[in-house]
Amino acid sequence: MQNNSEESELVFGHHSVVELLKSPTANQRVNKVLVQKDLTSEHVREVVKIAKRDRLIVQEVPKSKLDLISDGGTHQGVAAYVAPYQYVELDEIFKSAEKKGTDPFILILDKIEDPHNLGSIMRTADAVGVDGIIIPKHRSTGLTAVVAKTSTGAIEHVPVVRVTNLVNTINDLKKRNVWIFGTAMEGKNYRQWNAKGAIALVIGNEGKGVSPLVQKQVDETLSIPMVGHVQSLNASVATGVMLYQAFASRNE
Structure with a gap:
């Protein structure tokens, strides 16, 4: 070693x-x-x-x-x-859900660049029972020491899949009967989100949001209503809000 x-x-x-x-x-x-x-x-x-x-x-x-x-x-x-953190294959996410006896609960991060955001997101993902996270290989932070530190140990429990093409991966998920939800400024109020069943939630880049090609693949768009002067949330905060709504919906 x-x-x-x-x-x-x-x-x-x-x-x-x-x-x-x-x-x-x-x-x-x-x-x-x-x-x-x-x-x-x-x-x-x-x-x-x-x-x-x-x-x-x-x-x-x-x-x-x-x-x-x-x-x-x-x-x-x-x-x-x-040793550098190991990524898993997509099948591992489905195996994780199968072991728990639940429908797959997947998080897709579209070009999250800040390792602190990824670490915080992993922490929340672990808390709400996300079966795995999917990230792209390019223009996205990977599993680094900063991510590990910020995740306070969650990196050891949440499988991460790193893929070359998010669009192709989303199409693969659809073939496995996973319903894809995306986030955008305009969409259904997230509080009305029925997150039961096999689902994947797409969270976009800190500045640009979900990329157009990925946005075209989502089955339904969700938004977080805001009344303040700043019409956006930090990526990890927005993810936390969405994941806890999904958690509440899935555990009614």
């Missing part, structure tokens, strides 16, 4: 590292665990206990090292180098 940080992603912060170490693939993906030298907090003790239980490499380093590699982030005295 590679121990070179150039061939790894860095995960830091107590909650993110603990979720990483508890994941089923930790032994295959974790290259090295770093803990702050001479720091005996409960956070550090928990990380060391799990890492040593699973016979992972644990290295004590000075706080200045953790400050440097985390770029001044809140590391809480712990970090880990991991």
